[in-house]
Amino acid sequence: AQSVTQLDSQVPVFEEAPVELRCNYSSSVSVYLFWYVQYPNQGLQLLLKYLSGSTLVKGINGFEAEFNKSQTSFHLRKPSVHISDTAEYFCAVTPLDGATNKLIFGTGTLLAVQP
């Protein structure tokens, strides 16, 4: 079975400051990794994904994430946040067990950017 842990339920940060949202996963098989963002009153939107290759993945809106297999982590970072980045961020994995493409999500981290 797989599980995803997002250690911080809420991260307050000032505008233009850097931010890191933490994600750890547990799986007995290899996984693909994803970050989704949910803006207020909107649906989930893909930020970035790691399938293979370079462990540093760049996504939309200036976000990036680094896959660390030894630490089973996939932390999300942005060097300078904007007010408009305020949203709920979800880390997710898909197990590569040949069954389905289902996503297993963490509980989410609310990024609250303050002026």
Next chain:
Amino acid sequence: GAGVSQTPSNKVTEKGKYVELRCDPISGHTALYWYRQSLGQGPEFLIYFQGTGAADDSGLPNDRFFAVRPEGSVSTLKIQRTERGDSAVYLCASSESVGTDTQYFGPGTRLTVL
């Protein structure tokens, strides 16, 4: 182009009633997923369709929940004898096929069982 749409956006029902939630995937997408998001939680997988058939229904919580996709496009999630614990946002997603394809999510249907 048009994204994934879900109707209704909100549904309020009474305990014990039957409800149907509809999902219109992106045109041409063969894979369709249903998830449920309870307050303060991440989305939880319910069922996955590849074409018309349910390829994985391991996430359905019990036999009160059922989903169909008769023509390989629109899908309906059906809940019988609703309970207060069924209250949640039900999300639908679609992708071109399986594997590494991105899942595109709809806005969800907020179900409230009184």
